Amino acid sequence: MKRILGAALGILTAIGGFVDIGDLVTNAVVGSRFGLSLVWVVLLGVVGICLFANMSGRVAAVSGRATFEVIRERLGPRAAGANLVASFAINLLTLTAEVGGIALALHLVSSVEPRLWIPVAALAVWLVLWRTKFQIMENVAGLLGLLLIGFAVALFLLGPDWGELVRQVTQPSVPQSESPAVYWFYAIALFGAAMTPYEVFFFSSGAVEEGWKAKDLAQNRVNVLVGFPLGGLLSVAIAATAAVVLLPAGIEVSSLSQIVLPVAAAGGTLLLAAVIIGIFAATFGAALETSLSSGYTLAQFFGWSWGKFRRPARAARFHLTLIVSLVVAVAVLMTSVDPIAVTEMSVVFSAVALPLTYVPILVVANDPEYMGRHVNGRVMNALGGVYLVVIVVAALAAIPLMIATGAGS
Amino acid sequence: MHLVMSQAAERGARVIAGAALALAGLVAVPSCTVPSRQEPGQATAAVRDAVAQATSAVETTRLTLRLFDDDRIPSTVADTALLDQLRVLDEASTALTTLVPPDDASAAHRAASADAVDGAVTSVVDARAWVAREAGGNLSADGGVPTSYDELASDLTDVADGLGQAYAEAGGQ
Amino acid sequence: MTRAGRSTRIVDARLHLLSRQVLDDHGEPVAVVDDLELVAPDASQSPAPGSPARIGAVLCGPSLVTRLFGGRPPASRRARIEWDDVERLGTTLELRVRADSLDVGWAERWVRDRMIGRIPGGQHDPEASS
Numbered sequence: 001m002k003r004i005l006g007a008a009l010g011i012l013t014a015i016g017g018f019v020d021i022g023d024l025v026t027n028a029v030v031g032s033r034f035g036l037s038l039v040w041v042v043l044l045g046v047v048g049i050c051l052f053a054n055m056s057g058r059v060a061a062v063s064g065r066a067t068f069e070v071i072r073e074r075l076g077p078r079a080a081g082a083n084l085v086a087s088f089a090i091n092l093l094t095l096t097a098e099v100g101g102i103a104l105a106l107h108l109v110s111s112v113e114p115r116l117w118i119p120v121a122a123l124a125v126w127l128v129l130w131r132t133k134f135q136i137m138e139n140v141a142g143l144l145g146l147l148l149i150g151f152a153v154a155l156f157l158l159g160p161d162w163g164e165l166v167r168q169v170t171q172p173s174v175p176q177s178e179s180p181a182v183y184w185f186y187a188i189a190l191f192g193a194a195m196t197p198y199e200v201f202f203f204s205s206g207a208v209e210e211g212w213k214a215k216d217l218a219q220n221r222v223n224v225l226v227g228f229p230l231g232g233l234l235s236v237a238i239a240a241t242a243a244v245v246l247l248p249a250g251i252e253v254s255s256l257s258q259i260v261l262p263v264a265a266a267g268g269t270l271l272l273a274a275v276i277i278g279i280f281a282a283t284f285g286a287a288l289e290t291s292l293s294s295g296y297t298l299a300q301f302f303g304w305s306w307g308k309f310r311r312p313a314r315a316a317r318f319h320l321t322l323i324v325s326l327v328v329a330v331a332v333l334m335t336s337v338d339p340i341a342v343t344e345m346s347v348v349f350s351a352v353a354l355p356l357t358y359v360p361i362l363v364v365a366n367d368p369e370y371m372g373r374h375v376n377g378r379v380m381n382a383l384g385g386v387y388l389v390v391i392v393v394a395a396l397a398a399i400p401l402m403i404a405t406g407a408g409s
Numbered sequence: 410m411h412l413v414m415s416q417a418a419e420r421g422a423r424v425i426a427g428a429a430l431a432l433a434g435l436v437a438v439p440s441c442t443v444p445s446r447q448e449p450g451q452a453t454a455a456v457r458d459a460v461a462q463a464t465s466a467v468e469t470t471r472l473t474l475r476l477f478d479d480d481r482i483p484s485t486v487a488d489t490a491l492l493d494q495l496r497v498l499d500e501a502s503t504a505l506t507t508l509v510p511p512d513d514a515s516a517a518h519r520a521a522s523a524d525a526v527d528g529a530v531t532s533v534v535d536a537r538a539w540v541a542r543e544a545g546g547n548l549s550a551d552g553g554v555p556t557s558y559d560e561l562a563s564d565l566t567d568v569a570d571g572l573g574q575a576y577a578e579a580g581g582q
Numbered sequence: 583m584t585r586a587g588r589s590t591r592i593v594d595a596r597l598h599l600l601s602r603q604v605l606d607d608h609g610e611p612v613a614v615v616d617d618l619e620l621v622a623p624d625a626s627q628s629p630a631p632g633s634p635a636r637i638g639a640v641l642c643g644p645s646l647v648t649r650l651f652g653g654r655p656p657a658s659r660r661a662r663i664e665w666d667d668v669e670r671l672g673t674t675l676e677l678r679v680r681a682d683s684l685d686v687g688w689a690e691r692w693v694r695d696r697m698i699g700r701i702p703g704g705q706h707d708p709e710a711s712s
Contacts, residue, residue: 063673065603072614073601073673080601108489130701133708249472252465255493257486261472268481303603303614303642305681305690312704314610316694370673 007219013138014227016145016278019234020286021101022094022193022347024279025340027235028259029408030186031242032252034175036168039236041187045194046232048387050224052358055365055376055384056200057220060207063370067204068300070370071360083360084301086353088294091198093346095290096329099125100339101283104256108276115334122330125287129322134209134308141285147278152237154266154275160244168243185401185408188394189344192351194232195391198293200361205296209309214374241266255340294325344407351398354391362388452515453579455508456522460576462501463526466494467572470533471565477540478558484544491537498530518579525571532568536561593671603674604640604663606681612663613642613686615675617654619662637665640675642686661686 030038056067063070068087072080102125103117110117128137174183212220242253245262253259256279264272292308299306299318306318333339362384365376376384402408470491477487505523510516538546538554539561555561593599595618604612621638622629629635643660663686669678681687698704 065673069603073603076601108486109483111485111488130703131706131708245472249468250461250464251468251472252462254465254497255490257473257490257493258469260486261469261476261482261490264476264482264486265472269483272482272486299611303611305611309709310610311707312698312701313694316690316698319698320693 007222009139010219010223011227011230012146013142014223015230015234016142016148016282017138017285017289018228018231019145019148019238019282020094020196021097021283021339021343022196022350023235024101024238024259024282025253025256025343026186026190026193026347027239028242028246028253029344030190031239032246032258033178034183034186035243035247036165036236036240037172037175038183038187038190039169039239040172041190042194042232042235042239044390045191046229048191048195048390049199050228051380051383051387052195052200052361053203053224053228054221055380056204056361057207057212057224058217058374059361059364059370060204061212061217061220062214062372062374064208065370066201066208066296066300067361067364068201068297070364070367072301074364074367074370075360079360080301083356084297086356087197087201087297090346090349090353091290091294091297092325092328093342093349094196094198095287095294095325096332097339097343097346098283098287098290099326099329100333100342101256102280102287103333104339105276105280105283108257108260114339115336118330118333121284121287122326125284125291126323126326128288129291129308130312130319134206137288137308138206138285141281141288144281145278145285147274148234148238148282150263150267150271150275150278151234151241154263154271155237155240155244157266157271158241158244158262160240165240165243179405181401182405182408184397185348185405188351188398188401189347189408191394192349192354192398193347194235195350195354197350197353197357198290200357201296202289202293205292205300205306209307217374291322291325295319295321348398348402348407352395355388355395358391359388449510449512449515452508452510453518455504456515456518456579457576459501459504459526460522460572460579462504463498463522463529464569464572464576466497466501466533467529467565467569469494470536471562471569474536474540474558474561474565477543484540487540488537488544491533491540494533495530495537498526498533502526502530518575521578522572522575525568525575528571529568532561532564535564598671599640599675604642604686605674605676606684607669607676607678608680609676610681612677612681612684613661615640616643617641617660619657639664640668661688 027042059065059067059070068080068083071083099118099121100114102121103114106112106117106121107114174180207216207220238259241262242259245265246253246258251258260272260275260279263275295318296306298304298321299315302317304317305315307315310318312319332342362376362381365371365384366381368375473482473487473490473494476482477484482490502523505519505526508519510519535555539556539558542554555564599615599618602615604615606612617640618637619639619641620629620635623634623636639662641660641662643655648655661684663677663684667677667679667684668675670676677684682691694704
């Protein structure tokens, strides 16, 4: 019984933890402008992240080392250094977006402006990082994040034309009002939002935090293979509600308040409240994960003591990194920059940084010195190779498209 | 040991430097949006974009007010949504006011659109005041605030029509 | 490389030692191997290319920039971990001493004493049921 509960918890946490502010905003924007004609990208991204999370989880469970540590050791300081610069910068950008997202969610339910919520949100994130046990943090954020299922509920309550929705998914096409360049730009943005680089490093460091061993691998695989696709379905539900309510009205999503309107239209204040709590939990959880990721990448590169399972005094530089990252995020947000704009930038740059973060994982998962007999099989390597091509293409196309379309405007 | 490392180190350094430069340049790119002086086609396209933005804001306002009137959203959410749309309208308005039209036709489009957007701003401001009043504020009809949802709705329809006309004149469908 | 009473294993210094994590006797990460100090077996002589040498110490220090761009910081800027303190070499280097007793842990101790340790709750063990 306990094992079933544990398994259920793992899956539920994966679902609830999949969506962050990047997924939320990008899917809503795409739904309001392109309907469901970009859902195939979400599918592509979900398969990709399942693949790489699986690989990095396996590396951690089998070798007892987090992926970034192995990257530094096997690929040397140059590859690891480039990876560190890219990962750390993107992490910081994503963290800024997540903290901004928390403030926006709080602004929705109060008349206090977001700028005043930003320091409060960052402080709350830090307090949880300082005191709370890793497992508890993951479970609470993940389970509350499940409330985002309200978007799926809203979709059903809205009673859309399912046939039309399915047609949009299976026969994707660029809508008349948009240009192909913008379509492909958002395809890349959506891909970057689904395959968040920090997720993989967080996942493998988390595996070390929780002391996974080779026997936990099967459970890890189930969590990932069931949890992430269901999380992907949540993303699609967000896009679908926007497509059903906002697209016909000619509303282009540019704020969090617009994203929740379809939910209110479907289910009133009760459903709205549930979804807002879900948004708060998802962004809060993602803020925890991204700040921990900045700590993990920096500490693992320099060989510092790290980990939430250690007393802060025994992982001092790790915790200092967490604090500094949060302070930087707050500083950026206090300049009154629009958190939604930061979010949109972070997903595009995530796509640009994907090759730097994923190539080393593929290399490391094939290294018998660390993996023993658990190295990648042929199928995994074939899939990994295919994804590598997709990732590199997306990364190379991201910047030119961003310039050509003026960041999608 | 160091000999082999320094070759790869140079490559690595170049990669990092390149990445850093690219990143720095890219942060600047989104802010370099549409230049103020342009071809007539470009100018009209810019006008259309601003009008589309404003139309989106007006429709969002309409939806928000309907949901608020139906008690499907609390006043805080309605207020936040309307405030966000005021910012969107601000952006659209700025895009129009900073545009230097290259010929008379574009100038006419710009002027008509700017008027329509200004009308939209007034409507959304009124809408927000109405929400504040409904939520328990002290504003009365004497403050110039519309008293009923229907009044606001018809107001918004007029504004939307104005925007639609400006959009059509600027060559949109 | 041999240790008394154990079997011999050939190790490539660049592949298996460089950039490896150094852990203390409690498994706590200490530093990364940045370089090795080689000494002649006979302590009175200095090591020369071509003649046998043994590892005197593991060197860790501010070497990120030099490892990326080339060059070598002076010995005085490097922290030494005596090779005799090394207990085991696997995928990591395990020491038989505590991190706190090593020079190389200076930065960590400084951050702990001056910053993290001063924040209330810094000594609290998050895994303990509180």
